[in-house]
Structures are given as structure tokens and as C-alpha cells.
Amino acid sequence: MFAQSPEELVPRDRLLSLSGLEFLQGIRDGELPQPPIARTLNYRLVEVEEGRAVFRGAPRFEHLNPIGSVHGGWYGTLLDSAMACAVQTMLPCGATYTTLEYKVNITRAIPTGMEILCEGRVQHAGRSTGISHGEIRGTEDGKLYATGSTTCLVIRA
Template sequence: MSAVELYPGRISPMGVGTIPHADMLTYSGLELLQRVIDGRYPAPPMAYQLSFALTEAEEGRVVFRGMPNEKHLNPMGGVHGGWAATILDSALGCVVQTLLAKGEAYATAEFKVNLMRPITANIGEVVCEGKIMHKGRTLAVSEATLKDSAGRLLAFGTETCSIFSVANLAAR
């Protein structure tokens, strides 16, 4: 695999791809995410398409950074709300993943996004921070914020994720 630029200044050394399912039996959720950050796994394909990346992960907290651009505009010339929803969904889900044991997986059951300010293609780098609110045996709830470089709130969201055995993931 060859390196790709996710957005200016942010490189994925292993290109784009997904985490091998077999590795989900070997590493905890946090370990898997740290391997993505460290460049030992490729960036997810949608992170490449949408110009964002996971940059920090610790138990109960993750940070994504992104740079929306002209590829993400709606017909009126603003960044489509789906861009904000996607980076929020990524943080909201990955923060749940930080608490998963080896052999556990998650899927979004529902999420809600509130868009507070318009996002433009020249906004620069934005920061999306996800935090865990509750984790049970089969469900987890998280919250995340999306802010510009001045710390202004652009959007926030909440999410409920189902937790299950990695054996229940669809075969590739």
C-alpha cells in the first residue's frame, strides 16, 4: 500500500483500507484505534474521501481532526451537514470502541446531530472530540462536539451503540 494524504499535512502511511477482522480477536478496541493512529493500519476509505483522521484515542475519549473542502459542498455552497454528521458519528462510535475488549465489536444504533453554525470550505482544520457517557454490556452512549480552530461550537451529537461479539460481523 502506498501513503495517501487525507488532507493537507495529514498522511496515512499505509493508504486506505480496513482493520482485519482477525485482529479484532487479538487486540482491544483501544489498541486497534491506536494502531490506526500510529500508521500500522490504513485509514478508513471514508476518512480519505471526507478529509478527516483519527488523531487521539484513550479510554473513554477520542479526537478526530478534519478539513472540509470544496468536495463537500451542498448546492448552496456550504459544507453539507452530512460531512459534520459523519465526523461526529466517527468520534461517537470510536469512543465506544476505546472501551471494547478483544473480540467485541459495535454498531451505531441511533444518533442525533445538532448543527449550530454553517461550515465553509475555507474554515481550516476542525476538531471533533468524543467522550463516553455510559457503557453497559450491550449498549453504550456517547457524546461529541465539533469545533473550529477558535473553539467555536459548530455541531454536537449523541449516539447509542450496540455492542456484540466480533463473530456477528458480516463476512467479507
């Protein structure tokens, strides 16, 4: 299930009534809508546990840059999603986050249509910041296609 309009996004009071892990479990289980960006970039949340989030996806023709390779922004958005959601799993009710910065290292090109897994894992979950790292790997070949790291600001309501 994907949100089709702003009215279909999770209301803020509902978001704040759940822990970060509960919120993401609801998305994974289809009880809450996947974010609109997931439809745009052809990925979805498939696994979530404390300190870890995994997305599955495949780049499409629409994600190519002018020279015909998958745009670096596709890698970056998937890594940002997985790494930041890993931090979100550590948040209590009433807290949210925003990405302060992230870094991406692309190690090889992903062919259009190839399915990947993008995993984020928390390295530090503090009161005001969370730090995590991520990897994009091919589902069939297991090869590493990109890595990343992020720092998130924790926002307490």
C-alpha cells in the same frame, strides 16, 4: 496511511484480537490504515484514550451541498466517527460495535477549508450498549460548530 483496497483493510481476525483501544491506537499511530471514509471526507484520527476519540479535518469544496454550504452529512459522519470510536475504546478483545442511532445539532456553518476538531466522549459503556456525545469545534477560534449524541450496539464475537 489510508487503505487503498479491500485487501488493505484490517483483517477481521486481527481486529478481534485487539481491544478497541489498541485497535484505534494502531490507526492513530499509522500501524493500521485509516478507514477509507477518512480520505473521502478529509479527516483523520489524531487522539485516542479510554472513553475518548478525536478527529481533525477540514471540509473541502467536494463536501458542499447545492446551496454552497458544508453538507450536514459531513458534520454527521465526523460526529458518528468520533462518538462511536469513543465507545470502541471501551471494548475488550473480541467485541465490535455498530451505531444504532445518532443525532446531530449544527450550531453554525463551517467555512470550506477551516480546520476543526471533532471529539467524542463516552457517557455510558455497558455490556450491550454504549452511549457517547460529541462536539465539533474550530481549531483556531474554539467556537462550537455542532454537537451530537449516539447509542451504539456492542457485538460480542
